[in-house]
Amino acid sequence: MKDIVILGSNFAGFTTAIQLKKRLRNKREYRITVVSPSNEFLYVPSLIWVPFGRRKLNDIKFDLKPIFKKKGLNFIQKAASKVDPDTNTVFLTDGETLNYEYLVVATGVKMNFDVVDGLKPEDHKIENIVIPKLAIKTKDAFEELVKDSGPVVVGATQGASCMGAAYEYLFNMDKELRKRKVRDKVDLYWITPEPYLGNFGIDGMPGGENMLKMFMKMYNIKWITDASIDKIENNVITLKDGQELPYKMSMLMPPFEGADVMKDSPKLVDAKGFVEVKPSYQHIKYDNVFAAGLAVQVKPPFEIKNTPFGVPKTGYPSDVTGKIVAKNVARLINGNDKLYEKEWGKIPALCVMDAGHKEVYLLANHLFRPRQFAILVPNVFNDLGKIMLEKYFLWKNRNGLAWLP
Ligand SMILES: Cc1cc2nc3c(=O)[nH]c(=O)nc-3n(C[C@H](O)[C@H](O)[C@H](O)COP(=O)(O)OP(=O)(O)OC[C@H]3O[C@@H](n4cnc5c(N)ncnc54)[C@H](O)[C@@H]3O)c2cc1C
Known part of the structure; x- marks a missing residue:
C-alpha cells in the first residue's frame, strides 16, 4: 500500500x-x-x-x-x-x-498572543472569537457588558491579518447592543493596523473605504487606523502614539x-x-x-x-x-x-461581510491587484447571503460534495 x-x-x-x-x-x-x-x-x-x-x-x-x-x-x-x-x-x-x-x-x-503583553486568554483582559472555547467565553463577557455597560474596544492588533472577521464582530455587537437597549451606554471604538478602513489586508476594494466610513458614522463607532498597541492593562489599552482607550470589554484579533x-x-x-x-x-x-x-x-x-x-x-x-x-x-x-x-x-475574491443585519458582497476576479473586475455590493435589508452561504457550505461538505464551488 x-x-x-x-x-x-x-x-x-x-x-x-x-x-x-x-x-x-x-x-x-x-x-x-x-x-x-x-x-x-x-x-x-x-x-x-x-x-x-x-x-x-x-x-x-x-x-x-x-x-x-x-x-x-x-x-x-x-x-x-x-x-x-x-x-x-x-x-x-x-x-x-x-x-x-x-x-x-x-x-x-x-494565534500569536505574544505580539503585545496582556493579550493572552489567561491574562483575562481581552476576548477572542477565533476558536470555539474562546468564542463561548466572549459570549459570557458580552452578557456581563449588557448588565454593566461601559466602553468597548474592538479591532485587530499589529501584525493581524483577519480584520474582516473583527469588522463583522463589531457590527454584530453594535446590532445586539441596540437590540438589548444598552447601546447608548457603550462608547464603541474600532482599532486596526490597516492604513485605511476597508483595506482588509488586500489593498482595499473600490468604494470600500467610503462604505466602511459610512457604516462607522451611521452606527456611531469611533475608529483609529494604523493603530499599534503598546500595552494592555486592566481597563485601558495604550497605543504606541500614547492614546489611551478605556475599556470594560475588548475583543482583538491577534496575528x-x-x-x-x-x-x-x-x-x-x-x-x-x-x-x-x-x-x-x-x-x-x-x-x-x-x-x-x-x-x-x-x-x-x-x-x-x-x-x-x-x-x-x-x-x-x-x-x-x-x-x-x-x-x-x-x-x-x-x-x-x-x-x-x-x-x-490570482484566485477570485468571493466573500460576504456581515455588517449587522446588513451585508456586503466582495467580488473580484483576483484577490490581489491588478484586478480587471472588483465590486462591493451592499445588501442593506438583511444578512441572508451570509446565512445561505453557511447553510450551503455545511450541506455541501456534510454530503461529501466538496467538488461543488
Ligand atoms: C472568526 C473567523 C471568521 C472568519 N470568517 C470568514 C468569512 O466570513 N469568510 C471566509 O471566507 N473566511 C472566513 N474566515 C477564514 C476561514 O475560517 C479560513 O480561511 C478557513 O478556516 C481555513 O481553512 P483551513 O482548513 O486552512 O484551516 P482551519 O479551518 O483552521 O483547519 C485547520 C485544521 O488543522 C487541524 N490541525 C491543527 N493542528 C493539527 C495537528 N497538529 N495535526 C493535525 N491536524 C491539525 C485542525 O484540527 C483543523 O482540522 C474566518 C476566520 C475566523 C477565525
Whole structure:
C-alpha cells in the first residue's frame, strides 16, 4: 500500500481528502489517511455569531467520521507533532509515526498572543472569537457588558491579518447592543493596523473605504487606523502614539502563525511556520509535499509602510487550494509532471461581510491587484447571503460534495 497523508480536516484538508479520493478512485494501491485532532468539521466564519447567541456550536459543525468512512478515507484522530521531509515521516504527539509517499499540510494557524503583553486568554483582559472555547467565553463577557455597560474596544492588533472577521464582530455587537437597549451606554471604538478602513489586508476594494466610513458614522463607532498597541492593562489599552482607550470589554484579533506541528518542521516552513510553496502548492524543495489553506505562506503583494498587518486567507481560497492540491497530487501519481498553477493572489475574491443585519458582497476576479473586475455590493435589508452561504457550505461538505464551488 502507498500512503498519502493529509494533516488537517477542516476547509482545506477536508476538500483535499474528498477530491483526491475521487480523482484516485482507480488507484486502489493508494491509501489516503487524514490526521486531525478534531473529528468535527467546524464552519469557522459563523463563530462571529456565537457571542451573541445567534449560533450555538452544534449549529455550525458536524461529525467527519461517517463521511470519511463512506468515502473510504482512513481517519486518525490525533495531532501530528512534526514532519521529517527527508525520511517522509510524520510524527504524532503520542509517539506513533506515519510514512508517506505524498504529504498534504492543511493544519491552519495558531494565534500569536505574544505580539503585545496582556493579550493572552489567561491574562483575562481581552476576548477572542477565533476558536470555539474562546468564542463561548466572549459570549459570557458580552452578557456581563449588557448588565454593566461601559466602553468597548474592538479591532485587530499589529501584525493581524483577519480584520474582516473583527469588522463583522463589531457590527454584530453594535446590532445586539441596540437590540438589548444598552447601546447608548457603550462608547464603541474600532482599532486596526490597516492604513485605511476597508483595506482588509488586500489593498482595499473600490468604494470600500467610503462604505466602511459610512457604516462607522451611521452606527456611531469611533475608529483609529494604523493603530499599534503598546500595552494592555486592566481597563485601558495604550497605543504606541500614547492614546489611551478605556475599556470594560475588548475583543482583538491577534496575528496568526503556522500551527506548532509546522513550526517544529523547519525544513518545510518560513520563520512564522507557514509552508513555502510554488504556485502549484507544491513545496519549493520537497516535490512530494503540498500545502493548502491557512498553512500556506502568502506574502503581501504591496508595501506596508507603517503598522504591520498581514494578508487574510479566507475560506474560498482555502477550498480552492485544496482542490488544486488534489488535482496536482493525482497528476503526479498518474505520471503527469505538468502541474496546474494558480497563485494565491490570482484566485477570485468571493466573500460576504456581515455588517449587522446588513451585508456586503466582495467580488473580484483576483484577490490581489491588478484586478480587471472588483465590486462591493451592499445588501442593506438583511444578512441572508451570509446565512445561505453557511447553510450551503455545511450541506455541501456534510454530503461529501466538496467538488461543488
Ligand atoms: C472568526 C473567523 C471568521 C472568519 N470568517 C470568514 C468569512 O466570513 N469568510 C471566509 O471566507 N473566511 C472566513 N474566515 C477564514 C476561514 O475560517 C479560513 O480561511 C478557513 O478556516 C481555513 O481553512 P483551513 O482548513 O486552512 O484551516 P482551519 O479551518 O483552521 O483547519 C485547520 C485544521 O488543522 C487541524 N490541525 C491543527 N493542528 C493539527 C495537528 N497538529 N495535526 C493535525 N491536524 C491539525 C485542525 O484540527 C483543523 O482540522 C474566518 C476566520 C475566523 C477565525
